Amino acid sequence: MKNLLAALVMTTSLFSASAMAEELRIGFADPLSSIDPQLNNHAGDHSVAQHFWSGLTGKDAINMQPGVAKTWRNIDPLTWEFTLFDNAVWSDGQPVTAADVAFSYDRARDVPGSVASVKGFIRTVDKVEIKDDHHLLVKTTVPDPLLPVSLSSLYIVSKHVGEKSTTEDYNSGKAMVTNGAYSYVGYTPGDRVLMKRNETYTGDKPEWDTVTYRYIANPAARTAALLAKDVDVIDKVSVADISKLEKSEGVKVYAYPGLRALIMQPSFSAQPSKYLTDKAGNPLKENPLLNQKVREALTLAINREALVSRIMQGGATVANQWMPEGTFGYDTDTKDIPFDAKKAKELLTEAGYPDGFKMTIHAPSDRYLQGPETAQALAQFWTRIGVETQVEVVPFSVYSGSANKNEYAMTMIGWGNGTGEGTYAMTSILATPNKEKGVGASNWGHYSSADLDKALAEATSEFDNAKREEIIRGAVKTVMGDVGIMPLFHYKNIWASRDDLKVVPWNSDRTVAMQVSKIKAD
CATH class of the missing domain: 3.40.190.10 (Periplasmic binding protein-like II)
Structure with missing residues (x-):
């Protein structure tokens, strides 16, 4: 006080x-989870952090810009060389050095209390070699042409303050020695x-x-x-x-x-869920969302045009994949998902659920524009095909923790596609969750595809833009064919x-x- x-x-x-x-x-x-810039990969946290901190690189809406580093170059397939500004200082007057970068990347790998790790931005970083105060080498585990883009979203904090500080110290202001x-x-x-x-x-x-x-x-x-x-x-x-x-x-x-997509993530958990029951309220022995025909039925039952025109009142565009049309990695072969309630009912019957089942879906109350209203509309669409759906709306502070543990049957996520290309979502919300590898941190439904994981590895290592884009487009076909996620619309x-x-x-x-x-x- x-x-x-x-x-x-x-x-x-x-x-x-x-x-x-x-x-x-x-x-x-x-909402903000913290002003610790390395705690969570949340939109609000990023917006605040960009005032106070810089990444090793920086970017605007179109072009890469200097950050803590003024120049960088790829000197071999696994090595990037960065040269820092020699006159940059922290807000307490201490110089910004290569040691701060090395410390920041070590810290970001495991920040206590994180529910949406930022580790994905440095998932290919093997080690940082300090040449002197203003020159460093970043060694990667695989060739990574997008490394400078990824590093723009991982904020550099001071070693001399950060190594003795906790997230609470940032929130109290004690550790807020900044360089932005x-x-x-x-x-x-x-x-x-x-x-x-x-x-x-x-x-x-x-x-x-x-x-x-x-x-x-x-x-x-x-x-x-x-x-x-x-x-x-x-x-x-x-x-x-x-x-x-x-x-x-x-x-x-x-x-x-806009680049941000509102997406539904079905749970791929093999465990019974209290949020999935039969019509009498009895637990189901198996998770019906593991059945692809059930997922196909649910996505076909969504009237996306109605969501855009009635819920969003024209403030969004219909989504058929995670990136919007015209962006790097958008797959032109993937067509709009039709609204077909009749076919949806047929698929439920084929899946062994002719009478449907009950499902509770979750949405945060304070996170996504028109999110709760969209969830209520989805509940109506799904109830009409026999999947009696209820909506629970909870504060994001509660929602994110439970969603991260895959406790919900169906979660809502707004994904900003902040790098402007398709691998960001592949890394964070589609890759098989693996904390050690720094992938799948926001894959709340725990969707897992060997083909998607392989595509991410290939896209990460591919320096040829045309080839990398083709790999991403193939990943779109894989995910949408699996109904691994259910994209709804892209916000304006x-x-x-x-x-x-x-x-x-x-x-x-x-x-x-x-x-x-x-x-x-x-």
Whole structure:
């Protein structure tokens, strides 16, 4: 409590010291599990981390950019050489060195309390060899052409502070010695993060002197906060509010095609589940979702066009795979999944469930835009074919732990495809879960395919872009043929702001102060 009061006093001083100070107030939707940048591979955690930390490399929406390293090159199939900025310092004045990189990669492999490990970003890293303070070699276990892309999402923390700190030390501010565009001021869990411009940052100077990054879970509340001028920018605008915002004086709406897919993951557990019973409520001896015809029936019973038009009100596009059309790895041979309730019923009968069964599905209450409403719609679709479906909506803090243990029969996940190509999902939500290898960390249904795992290994090692894309397209055919997941739609990225601000998208669906700028007067 004493630390919190001190932070609030400091905040009042910093954020009101000068009428000329440029302050940005963002109302964001994705919950934070922590401000420890290596704890969990969650969207909200990434959005906050990108203010405070840099990866070894960095990226914008299109191109790779410098991060902690200013240059890099592949010197043999298993070796990348990185040269760090020689003038970069931590927020406490200590230099950023190769030892910090080596420490960060060791730490990230096993952060206590993680439910969505970031280890997948360095799954091919064998070791880091320090040549001197500003030069290092990263040795990989296999040739990895996408290593610089992956390393942009693994944040570098300071060795001199991090080696004696826990996640709680980051959350309390004690370990918040940072190297990003902004420096730490304060953090109130479940409420807001406060930051100020880092004057020693080696990248482009951020436009805003101070930033208040405020968590507002409810979409309507975010809209109300913007209209009341309590915040300057909001993300994940409710589709129900778009028309109102577009007509509101002093407000602009920015909508862009998005990479994030909302996906259902059936459980492949061989164990009986309390969330799968017969019509009388008795446990089933076998998991019906292990039967491919049952999974085919469920995916055919989904009216995706209705989800997009009625639930999302046009704020999404129908998905038939995890990447949207036009992206690297999208498979043009995979067609849209038809809505065919009659065929779905026939498949249930063929699978040995002519009378169907009961199922409870789960969705987080505070994570995905229109997630609970989508789950309720799915329950109606599946109930109509004989699978009586109930929905349980729980806070993400509870949901993520149970989902990670494959305790649910059917889980919902919003996957951001943050690298802009198909192997990110293959690594995290489709590969057979293997903590030691750093794959399958968010494969909550524990789908497992030897063909998919082989494709991931081949795509990871393939330097020829055309060949790598063909491998990814083959993986799409494998997963969708198995009905390993049930993609529903791809979100559009929608922000709203004051009309004197411009918002441009970064990778995936991140929301960061660096993507917001003042519109220059003519």
